[in-house]
Amino acid sequence: xxxxxxxxxxxxxxxxxxxxxxxxxxxxxxxxxxxxxxxxxxxxxxxxxxxxxxxxxxxxxxxxxxxxxxxxxxxxxxxxxxxxxxxxxxxxxxxxxxxxxxxxxxxxxxxxxxxxxxxxxxxxxxxxxxxxxxxxxxxxxxxxxxxxxxxxxxxxxxxxxxxxxxxxxxxxxxxxxxxxxxxxxxxxxxxxxxxxxxxxxxxxxxxxxxxxxxxxxxxxxxxxxxxxxxxxxxxxxxxxxxxxxxxxxxxxxxxxxxxxxxxxxxxxxxxxxxxxxxxxxxxxxxxxxxxxxxxxxxxxxxxxxxxxxxxxxxxxxxxxxxxxxxxxxxxxxxxxxxxxxxxxxxxxxxxxxxxxxxxxxxxxxxxxxxxxxxxxxxxxxxxxxxxxxxxxxxxxxxxxxxxxxxxxxxxxxxxxxxxxxxxxxxxxxxxxxxxxxxxxxxxxxxxxxxxxxxxxxxxxxxxxxxxxxxxxxxxxxxxxxxxxxxxxxxxxxxxxxxxxxxxxxxxxxxxxxxxxxx
Numbered sequence: 189x190x191x192x193x194x195x196x197x198x199x200x201x202x203x204x205x206x207x208x209x210x211x212x213x214x215x216x217x218x219x220x221x222x223x224x225x226x227x228x229x230x231x232x233x234x235x236x237x238x239x240x241x242x243x244x245x246x247x248x249x250x251x252x253x254x255x256x257x258x259x260x261x262x263x264x265x266x267x268x269x270x271x272x273x274x275x276x277x278x279x280x281x282x283x284x285x286x287x288x289x290x291x292x293x294x295x296x297x298x299x300x301x302x303x304x305x306x307x308x309x310x311x312x313x314x315x316x317x318x319x320x321x322x323x324x325x326x327x328x329x330x331x332x333x334x335x336x337x338x339x340x341x342x343x344x345x346x347x348x349x350x351x352x353x354x355x356x357x358x359x360x361x362x363x364x365x366x367x368x369x370x371x372x373x374x375x376x377x378x379x380x381x382x383x384x385x386x387x388x389x390x391x392x393x394x395x396x397x398x399x400x401x402x403x404x405x406x407x408x409x410x411x412x413x414x415x416x417x418x419x420x421x422x423x424x425x426x427x428x429x430x431x432x433x434x435x436x437x438x439x440x441x442x443x444x445x446x447x448x449x450x451x452x453x454x455x456x457x458x459x460x461x462x463x464x465x466x467x468x469x470x471x472x473x474x475x476x477x478x479x480x481x482x483x484x485x486x487x488x489x490x491x492x493x494x495x496x497x498x499x500x501x502x503x504x505x506x507x508x509x510x511x512x513x514x515x516x517x518x519x520x521x522x523x524x525x526x527x528x529x530x531x532x533x534x535x536x537x538x539x540x541x542x543x544x545x546x547x548x549x550x551x552x553x554x555x556x557x558x559x560x561x562x563x564x565x566x567x568x569x570x571x572x573x574x575x576x577x578x579x580x581x582x583x584x585x586x587x588x589x590x591x592x593x594x595x596x597x598x599x600x601x602x603x604x605x606x607x608x609x610x611x612x613x614x615x616x617x618x619x620x621x622x623x624x625x626x627x628x629x630x631x632x633x634x635x636x637x638x639x640x641x642x643x644x645x646x647x648x649x650x651x652x653x654x655x656x657x658x659x660x661x662x663x664x665x666x667x668x669x670x671x672x673x674x675x676x677x678x679x680x681x682x683x684x685x686x687x688x689x690x691x692x693x694x695x696x697x698x699x700x701x702x703x704x705x706x
Contacts, residue, residue, distance in 0.1 A: 192636045195688040196629060202692045206576055213579035216586030221487040224535050226595050228666045231283035233296050235259070238311040240275045247272040250307055255279055258299040264292055274465075285661045289317060308404075325371075325479035326488055327495055328529035330468075331357075331507075332475035337522040344519055346474050348461050350375025352510040353476065357502055361480055364498050366491035368483040374468030374476045376461040382436065384455040392449050394441055399454065402441045433457040470528070485591065492532045499527060535594075542597040549604040550574055557612070566619065569693045570611045576689065577607040577681040584677040590670055599674030606650065607678050610643040610686035618694045632695035640687050647683040651676045 195202050237251050252272050259268060259279065264287040271278045283292050293315065300313050331353070333341060353372055361370045384399055412424035430436050437452040451457070468477045482491050508520045550571070557567045578600055585596065618635030626634060657665055657672035 192687055192691055193633055195692045196632055196695050199692050202688055206689060209576060209580045213583040217582040220586050221485050221591045223488045223591050223593050224531055226593050226667055226670045227485060227591055228663050229285060231287050231289050233281045233293060234316045235279040235313050237277045237313040238275060239309060242275055244272045244274060247277045251277040254303045258302050262295045262299055293317060326482050326492060326531040327480040327527060329478040330470045330475050330526045330528050332470055332473060332524055333522055334524050340522060341519055346476060347374060347376045349476060351378050356506050356510055360498050360502055360506060364494040366483050366486035367480055369481040371479050376464060378459060379462050381458050381460055382455050388454040392444055392454060394454060399441055402439060406439050433459060488535060489532055492530060538594045542601050545601045546604055553605060553608055565697050566615055569690060569697060570608055570615055573608050573611040573682050573685045574604060576685050577678045580681045581674055581677045588673060590673060593670060596670035596674050599671035603675050603678035607682035610682050611690050613639055613643055614686045614690045628698055629695045632691040636687055636691040643683060643686055647679050650679050
């Protein structure tokens with residue numbers, strides 16, 4: 189099939205094809221997720237195990253080494269790193285690119301079940317799948333008391349607001365579509381403390397272990413089975429979890445001389461906040477920081493729009509109603525919420541910069557063409573290759589499930605000058621045929637047919653430079669895949685435009701130009 193002759197003889201079909209490409213390309217532009225950098229697949233699985241109150245050396249001996257012995261045999265494991273800190277063990281497993289992360293997750297879970305028994309107070313290991321593309325926060329929020337209002341609350345500790353923020357603010361942000369996780373830093377959770385008196389314990393011959401076992405054994409709900417009574421069956425459940433400090437004080441530790449020894453006999457119970465192990469300061473005074481982490485492949489711009497709406501609602505509806513009170517009165521109305529980091533600010537500036545470059549580049553290309561062609565219509569014929577190729581590239585990126593980021597936008601900026609090369613070659617040869625006396629239709633056909641092989645070779649050599657980047661699976665290949673895809677798609681589309689749209693347009697727009705034989 190002679191595509192050049194078909195394009196010239198079917199101008200309406202060519203026009204419809206161009207309109208469809210532009211229409212679906214613009215639709216794809218609206219659907220493509222926008223983010224700062226390309227999505228980089230980093231298969232990471234993190235195993236976190238807590239053992240409150242234990243030293244790092246105890247964590248290493250009792251938890252980390254045991255888990256490492258079992259996890260080192262997981263298939264596809266590339267690298268394993270562990271970190272043992274006060275009260276917590278963290279093991280990060282990095283897998284080779286292309287590994288089925290769901291299967292790896294299951295194997296990690298199975299391996300952890302093979303670890304020999306942990307000490308009694310060790311919590312169940314938590315397994316999380318990390319996403320390298322979305323592990324950085326897209327927003328940071330600071331909650332503090334302004335300097336001019338600090339005098340109203342001289343003794344207030346803002347770190348004690350953790351529970352209120354965790355119950356009210358965190359769920360409000362996590363309900364935003366596209367938000368994966370919200371973390372709070374600089375706060376202290378409430379806890380119940382049992383302060384035992386060693387003298388009272390010694391008098392009743394009770395050890396700290398006896399006290400701990402009594403509290404641990406009675407602070408739980410137990411299912412006691414079912415009782416059949418006639419035609420009815422009753423489910424029995426023993427409620428034992430503590431709900432108030434008095435429940436703890438009324439707990440029986442042991443019996444001495446036939447009399448029960450209660451917790452109140454040997455200890456006091458107070459409700460306080462956890463010991464401070466870190467802090468956040470902003471503008472010179474204590475604060476609480478909150479970050480927002482997006483879901484993988486979520487549109488950062490849309491997510492941030494939802495986050496801003498949620499923050500405004502928090503600022504007006506939630507924040508004034510939280511917080512305790514101090515000597516200066518209620519704290520909530522004096523709290524201030526500030527967003528100190530917004531990833532979309534840089535994204536918007538980068539997109540605006542690329543838009544400016546596209547406009548300036550297109551304008552300079554038009555001026556250069558006008559300088560050499562010295563006619564409006566030939567210049568317009570060549571310039572139509574730019575929007576068709578660039579907008580059509582958005583359709584390709586949408587179909588390939590890619591994102592719009594600074595890397596892909598840079599590829600489009602590079603491609604602006606490249607997509608008109610093929611059109612210039614075809615137009616110049618058509619113009620040469622017309623100067624030799626061929627009619628507009630014949631010149632368009634013969635001019636495009638004579639050079640289509642040359643522009644095909646030129647396009648393929650350009651694409652051959654970037655196509656290998658599309659096959660690299662490592663992080664470097666994933667990082668530059670968008671720029672390679674943008675350039676390859678745009679130059680290939682420019683090839684299609686040069687042998688279909690350009691000849692069809694020249695056959696009709698340039699037929700009125702008459703050339704006098706020399």
